[in-house]
Amino acid sequence: xxxxxxxxxxKDIQESARFYTEILxxxxxxxxxxxxxxxxxxxxDGDNIIELIENKEEPKISSIGFEVDSLDNYIxxxxxxxxxxxxxxxxxxxxKVATFYDPNGLLIVVSEKRTNE
Numbered sequence: 001x002x003x004x005x006x007x008x009x010x011k012d013i014q015e016s017a018r019f020y021t022e023i024l025x026x027x028x029x030x031x032x033x034x035x036x037x038x039x040x041x042x043x044x045d046g047d048n049i050i051e052l053i054e055n056k057e058e059p060k061i062s063s064i065g066f067e068v069d070s071l072d073n074y075i076x077x078x079x080x081x082x083x084x085x086x087x088x089x090x091x092x093x094x095x096k097v098a099t100f101y102d103p104n105g106l107l108i109v110v111s112e113k114r115t116n117e
Contacts, residue, residue, distance in 0.1 A: 001074070004111065005042075005049035005065040013039045013054035020050060063107035071096045071112035 010016040020026045026043035033039045038055035053062065068074045071089055075098055078085070089098045095111040102108055 001066050001068050001110075003048060003064065004067040005051055007051040007053060007062040007065070007107075009057045009060050009062050010052050010054050011059055013041055013052055016052050016054075017041050017043075020052070026050065061106070063109050065109040065111065067111055067113065069112065071098055071110060074098075074110055074112075 008016075017028065017031075020043045021028055024043075026045055029042050029044050029049070031039075031041040038053050040054075041052045043050045043052070049065075075085070075089065078098075078100065083100050086099045086101070089096055091097075091114075092111075094114055096114055097109060097111045099107060099109050
């Protein structure tokens with residue numbers, strides 16, 4: 001398992017985007033805006049991703065995303081440890097995703113990149 005991304009809720013996405021590109025030298029890889037809902041931008045160092053979201057929430061770390069080789073195997077391990085999933089695994093594009101909370105209520109997202117066979 002490896003950390004794949006962190007989601008940060010920010011006050012000002014434009015100011016934060018400048019910080020992550022100009023100061024931390026990350027590359028912007030994606031951005032979009034859903035008017036009256038939220039704005040999102042993703043930045044990468046080549047291996048890891050930081051996802052910034054501007055919405056009505058207070059700034060915070062919203063979630064941590066991990067990538068595993070086999071989501072089904074990982075879910076079996078979680079079930080043995082009595083970790084409850086928030087929903088059945090979802091298929092999102094090239095990824096299969098499961099979510100659950102850590103003991104502090106932080107959202108954990110675990111994904112498996114699917115291969116096109």
